[in-house]
Amino acid sequence: xxxxxxxxxxxxxxxxxxxxxxxxxxxxxxxxxxxxxxxxxxxxxxxxxxxxxxxxxxxxxxxxxxxxxxxxxxxxxxxxxxxxxxxxxxxxxxxxxxxxxxxxxxxxxxxxxxxxxxxxxxxxxxxxxxxxxxxxxxxxxxxxxxxxxxxxxxxxxxxxxxxxxxxxxxxxxxxxxxxxxxxxxxxxxxxxxxxxxxxxxxxxxxxxxxxxxxxxxxxxxxxxxxxxxxxxxxxxxxxxxxxxxxxxxxxxxxxxxxxxxxxxxxxxxxxxxxxxxxxxxxxxxxxxxxxxxxxxxxxxxxxxxxxxxxxxxxxxxxxxxxxxxxxxxxxxxxxxxxxxxxxxxxxxxxxxxxxxxxxxxxxxxxxxxxxxxxxxxxxxxxxxxxxxxxxxxxxxxxxxxxxxxxxxxxxxxxxxxxxxxxxxxxxxxxxxxxxxxxxxxxxxxxxxxxxxxxxxxxxxxxxxxxxxxxxxxxxxxxxxxxxxxxxxxxxxxxxxxxxxxxxxxxxxxxxxxxxxxxxxxxxxxxxxxxxxxxxxxxxxxxxxxxxxxxxxxxxxxxxxxxxxxxxxxxxxxxxxxxxxxxxxxxxxxxxxxxxxxxxxxxxxxxxxxxxxxxxxxxxxxxxxxxxxxxxxxxxxxxxxxxxxxxxxxxxxxxxxxxxxxxxxxxxxxxxxxxxxxxxxxxxxxxxxxxxxxxxxxxxxxxxxxxxxxxxxxxxxxxxxxxxxxxxxxxxxxxxxxxxxxxxxxxxxxxxxxxxx
Numbered sequence: 212x213x214x215x216x217x218x219x220x221x222x223x224x225x226x227x228x229x230x231x232x233x234x235x236x237x238x239x240x241x242x243x244x245x246x247x248x249x250x251x252x253x254x255x256x257x258x259x260x261x262x263x264x265x266x267x268x269x270x271x272x273x274x275x276x277x278x279x280x281x282x283x284x285x286x287x288x289x290x291x292x293x294x295x296x297x298x299x300x301x302x303x304x305x306x307x308x309x310x311x312x313x314x315x316x317x318x319x320x321x322x323x324x325x326x327x328x329x330x331x332x333x334x335x336x337x338x339x340x341x342x343x344x345x346x347x348x349x350x351x352x353x354x355x356x357x358x359x360x361x362x363x364x365x366x367x368x369x370x371x372x373x374x375x376x377x378x379x380x381x382x383x384x385x386x387x388x389x390x391x392x393x394x395x396x397x398x399x400x401x402x403x404x405x406x407x408x409x410x411x412x413x414x415x416x417x418x419x420x421x422x423x424x425x426x427x428x429x430x431x432x433x434x435x436x437x438x439x440x441x442x443x444x445x446x447x448x449x450x451x452x453x454x455x456x457x458x459x460x461x462x463x464x465x466x467x468x469x470x471x472x473x474x475x476x477x478x479x480x481x482x483x484x485x486x487x488x489x490x491x492x493x494x495x496x497x498x499x500x501x502x503x504x505x506x507x508x509x510x511x512x513x514x515x516x517x518x519x520x521x522x523x524x525x526x527x528x529x530x531x532x533x534x535x536x537x538x539x540x541x542x543x544x545x546x547x548x549x550x551x552x553x554x555x556x557x558x559x560x561x562x563x564x565x566x567x568x569x570x571x572x573x574x575x576x577x578x579x580x581x582x583x584x585x586x587x588x589x590x591x592x593x594x595x596x597x598x599x600x601x602x603x604x605x606x607x608x609x610x611x612x613x614x615x616x617x618x619x620x621x622x623x624x625x626x627x628x629x630x631x632x633x634x635x636x637x638x639x640x641x642x643x644x645x646x647x648x649x650x651x652x653x654x655x656x657x658x659x660x661x662x663x664x665x666x667x668x669x670x671x672x673x674x675x676x677x678x679x680x681x682x683x684x685x686x687x688x689x690x691x692x693x694x695x696x697x698x699x700x701x702x703x704x705x706x707x708x709x710x711x712x713x714x715x716x717x718x719x720x721x722x723x724x725x726x727x728x729x730x731x732x733x734x735x736x737x738x739x740x741x742x743x744x745x746x747x748x749x750x751x752x753x754x755x756x757x758x759x760x761x762x763x764x765x766x767x768x769x770x771x772x773x774x775x776x777x778x779x780x781x782x783x784x785x786x787x788x789x790x791x792x793x794x795x796x797x798x799x800x801x802x803x804x805x806x807x808x809x810x811x812x813x814x815x816x817x818x819x820x821x822x823x824x825x826x827x828x829x830x831x832x833x834x835x836x837x838x839x840x841x842x843x844x845x846x847x848x849x850x851x852x853x854x855x856x857x858x859x860x861x862x863x864x865x866x867x868x869x870x871x872x873x874x875x876x877x878x879x880x881x882x883x884x885x886x887x888x889x890x891x892x893x894x895x896x897x898x899x900x901x902x903x904x905x906x907x908x909x910x911x912x913x914x915x916x917x918x919x920x921x922x923x924x925x926x927x928x929x930x931x932x933x934x935x936x937x938x939x940x941x942x943x944x945x946x947x948x949x950x951x952x953x954x955x956x957x958x959x960x961x962x963x964x965x966x967x
Contacts (some may be wrong), residue, residue, distance in 0.1 A: 221250070221264040221295040222517060223954070226275070227634070229316045229606065230259045232361040234347035236305050237389040238282050242273055246341035249300035253642045254308040257553060258316075264297055283493075285323060289634065305384060305397065307361045316606045316635065317353050317361065317664055320437045320581065322495040322525035324349035326387060331527055342419065342528040343400050343575070347391045349493075353604060353640070354438045354579050359664050363392040367576040368859065374399040393575075401575035406556065408564050419528070422571045423535040431455050433545055433559045433570040437526055437583025437840070438600050438640075440545035440559060442566055443469075447538050452509040455541060457464070458566040460548060463841030465513035465853035467497045467520040467583065469542040471533040476521045479505050485588035494526035494601030496584035508934070512541070515845075517852040520585065525601070528571075543583055549646040551653040554580045579660055580653065581640050589927045595948040596922060597625070603640030604661075605947065607713070609963060617962045618658075618669035620682040621955030622703065624843075625948065626654060630661055636713070636958050636963065637661070638947060645681045657848070665798065667678035671966055673699045673958035677731035681724035681907070701958050702729030704738055706918040708745040709957030714944050718964075721745045722753075722909045724902055727918035727950070728768075728824030737761075739822025740872070742905055747964035754905055755875045756826060757781075758819040762807045767825070770839050771846055772798050773807070774825050775832025780811045782878045793882065798837040821900070823920045826874060830894045833878065834887040851925050853891035862896035872901060899929040906939055913940040919950040 226235075231254050239252045239261055248265040263273060274292070281287060283744035327344045330336045338344045345351070355366045373381060377396055380388040388394050395401065405418040414421065422432055429451040431444040442459070444451040446468045456462060470476045473490055480500040482490070489498045497520040502513065513519045515834075522542075524530040533540065545553045547562050556570050585597040598605060609631070628644040639661060645651050661667060674686035681690040683700070690696045691934055707730075708723035725741040732738035733752070740756025760777045763765035766775050775795045779788050785808045788796060796804070809815050824847070833844035834853070840846060864876035877897060882889050906914050914934070921927055921943060934941045947953045 219264070219266055219297055220250045220270060220577060221262065221297045221375065221471060222270060222274075223293040223295050224261040224263065225291040225293070226259040226261065226277070226287055227290075228258060228608070229284070229286040229318050231359075232318050232347075232352055232390075232392060233280040233284035234387075234389070235259050235285050237347070237384045237386075239277070239307055242276050243303035246273055248273060249298075249303050251304050251306045253306045254362075256300065257469060262295065263303075264411065281595055284318065286606075286628050288606070289583060290317075308362055308698050309866070314558055315583050316637065317356055317359060317604055319494070319601055319603055319640075320352050320354050320762075321349045321601065322489060322493050322523075323490055323527050323530060324493070327527070328530065331483045331530070332444060338396055341397060341400075342403050342526075342531055343393070343395055343573070344390060344527045345393050346387045347389060348387065350391070350393045351437050351575075354577050354581050354600075355575065357578055357663075359389070361392060366392055367578050368393050368395070369613075371395055371400055371575075378433070382405075392560070401572045401573045403571070406570045406572060407724060408560050408568050408570065418571055419531050420535060421708040422569070423532060425569055426536060426540065426563075429454075430569065431458070431567050433553075433556070433563065433567045433572075434528070434532070434542075435572045435577075436554070438577060438579070438583075440540040440556075440570075442545045443540045445536075445538055445539045446508050446512060449498065449509040449511060452511050452541060455543075455566070456511060459543070461543075461841075463514050463845065465516065465520055466541045466543050467522060467585075468508065468512060468539050469522055469524060469526065469529060470539045471530075471537070473523065475539060476500075476523075479503055480508050480511060480519060480521055483588055483591065485591040485593070489588060489593065490521065490523060491587055491777075494584060495523055496586045496601055497522045499585065499587035499596065508539070515852075517847045517855065518848065520584070532571075542583075547649075549644060550649040551643055552580050554581050579657070582643070584641075587922075587924065588933055589924050592943075593945050594922065594924075594927070595944065595946070595952070596925050596950065597641045598627070598638070598948050598952055599641040602946075603638065605638040607636040607638075608634055609636055610716075611963070613963055614964050615670035616667060617671045617673065617966065618667075619673040619955040619958035619962065620655075620658075620686055621950040621958065623677070623680045623682060625951040626682065627948075627952050627955045628654075628658060628661070629955040630665065630667055631959050631963050632665060636956075636959055637665075638953070641952060651685075654685075670697060671697045671962050673955075673962050674700055675731065675954065675958075676700045676702050676733075680731075699958075699962055701961055702733060702750070703954065704732075704741045704918070705743060705745060705761040706954045706957035706961070707751045708743055708750065709747065709960045710947060710953035711915045711917045711942050711944050711957075712747060713956050713960035715942055717913075718747060718838055718940070720912060721915045723750075723915040723917060724905075724921075725918045726823040726898075726916075726920035728920075729820065729822055732821070735928050737818055737820035739820060739824055739918070740826065741821065744909070745915075747961060754800045754867065754870050754872060756821040756823060757871050757875075758821050759813050759825050759829065760814070760817040761820055762810055762817050764816050764818055768840075771828035772837045774829040776807060777805070777811060777817075778829045778874070778878050779834065780808060782875050793833075794835045795832050823918075827920070827923070830881065830890065833881050834884075834890040836887075847920070847923055850891045850894065851923055853888045854925050855894035856888040857886070859889050859892045860896065861893055862900045863893050865901060866896060867904075895923070895926050895929060898926055899933060902930050903937070907937070908932070916941065916943040917949060921949050
């Protein structure tokens with residue numbers, strides 16, 4: 212930008228965005244020194260304030276450099292310029308932070324930078340092998356922050372008084388560690404120890420080496436990371452991995468594996484260019500990639516599927532451990548099923564002593580829990596499965612200044628929350644499934660954290676329409692004692708569509724394919740195979756999948772053969788089914804089939820669902836897979852793996868009648884197939900054809916793909932290929948989760964667009 216001034220002018224620049232804790236003030240200071248400009252820079256609740264004085268040419272260059280050469284971790288959302296009276300100062304200085312109403316954005320945690328890695332490996336450096344090395348360009352942020360502004364006194368580093376050497380770096384504007392709030396060293400920083408749960412002994416002599424020895428001996432260890440504890444073991448030791456699965460009651464759900472280098476990852480995985488970019492990114496997410504046929508890793512890391520979650524070390528502690536081990540490690544979240552990640556060693560002792568005997572820990576408190584992010588690439592684009600460490604909190608700048616404060620509380624599964632105030636929309640990191648008291652307490656704690664960050668009290672609360680969602684119950688209870696707060700209940704799949712629209716700032720009408728596992732529909736049935744014409748103001752359900760009866764309700768979600776049997780009940784008589792010789796039918800006794808048929812006929816404990824996710828379960832069972840599912844989405848991953856083994860371009864027959872997509876003809880044709888891989892391929896081809904067919908009926912509308920089903924890499928690739936051929940404009944989320952992790956974002960976008 213260019214601003215007209217007289218020969219000498221003083222400007223006040225107010226900079227909004229992620230500009231605290233990212234080296235922004237020393238960057239400003241160095242720019243001012245270079246151009247011999249006078250004034251000052253300081254943090255306040257709004258962001259960064261710069262008062263700068265000099266001639267027009269120098270000020271123009273200064274403002275241009277601010278916008279185009281800012282530090283790598285910063286993000287300027289808005290820059291306001293105001294002309295002030297000159298003070299005729301001759302020096303530029305960094306002054307103490309000033310408190311005001313808080314609107315600056317908290318920064319996500321960042322992985323170890325290359326400069327710190329070099330120092331950590333330098334025998335002549337005073338931080339040689341120091342497990343907490345960091346600088347302005349890396350290290351903890353969100354997870355150690357109690358309140359804003361982001362100053363050491365407001366973090367869990369407040370208890371560690373800096374030594375003289377660290378303070379000299381901290382106060383030097385030309386140092387990489389200038390105002391790096393977690394700065395420390397061996398003299399003044401956190402203390403790393405290894406604890407034995409049984410003997411209650413604590414040892415700080417070579418704790419990393421001790422931990423490595425235990426892992427090499429086949430043990431599982433609890434290790435304290437940035438946002439919580441990992442349970443780690445040797446990923447090449449089948450016995451150790453099996454024992455971890457048994458102890459954690461996690462029979463088949465894939466385990467993430469941390470490697471020392473991308474070279475090691477390439478031994479076990481086929482990587483695209485985008486996969487490599489994501490793995491090497493400073494956020495260091497878990498990246499879901501295609502497995503190679505190799506015996507390097509334990510077989511039970513990711514059984515029955517052709518994918519594996521891989522990532523690189525993101526803390527100096529992980530880096531040091533892997534350097535000693537020279538083998539990859541399983542690094543899975545330390546938690547009990549349906550509970551949040553553990554952040555305190557006392558909880559490890561209390562809840563996870565049946566998994567680990569030893570804890571590698573330290574005394575820097577984790578203030579805000581934050582799990583690992585999970586992503587994958589589709590057609591060289593990013594697709595988020597879980598937005599957390601490195602990416603969250605995720606902030607959006609909104610053009611319209613929101614006059615009211617909006618809180619969207621999200622879904623029950625993969626919960627997140629979103630806050631809207633002023634020009635900011637902030638999506639929290641992944642909270643998780645709210646299936647336990649502990650999980651809901653974590654939801655409330657996270658909400659309290661964000662309210663404290665931003666002095667936030669909502670004027671509007673948005674929740675899901677589902678009457679049994681914990682978030683919905685919480686919202687209704689909250690407004691019962693806050694009569695001045697408006698409550699908005701929003702349909703689940705409409706929120707999915709709006710989340711995509713929020714990411715791309717869409718105001719236009721779209722055709723949204725909302726395919727997922729479940730969501731409460733306007734007709735009190737469970738939706739999940741919806742085609743909506745949607746705008747930020749309204750939606751219309753124009754097509755949907757034929758309903759499936761879920762025999763036994765929640766049992767049907769865990770036992771896909773019940774869904775498969777329900778599909779047969781829709782197509783055949785009881786007598787015809789009883790004589791069938793398919794594995795699905797033979798997996799039930801005659802009496803079980805008769806009982807389930809009675810439930811189906813009388814609609815007893817058999818809710819109706821239009822869910823494409825449940826259709827996946829049914830096709831999984833019809834193709835001969837009768838095992839119970841070990842985790843959500845397993846049937847989809849197995850179908851995806853099988854589909855890749857078939858070159859079939861054909862699809863099954865489906866009929867659209869009265870805006871309902873019937874699957875009956877497909878069931879008949881599946882039962883005639885002899886190959887399960889062909890069933891899988893033709894099923895995905897059928898879903899692709901449905902999407903393309905219905906999109907063709909609305910040529911004037913851009914298409915939105917949203918919901919957990921679109922985590923299926925093969926399906927998305929097929930649809931995008933067809934859309935490119937037909938020149939159909941398509942949106943799918945790239946910087947936020949396509950699953951329920953973005954429901955709160957869609958809810959917030961609706962309120963933002965309808966509350967001005």
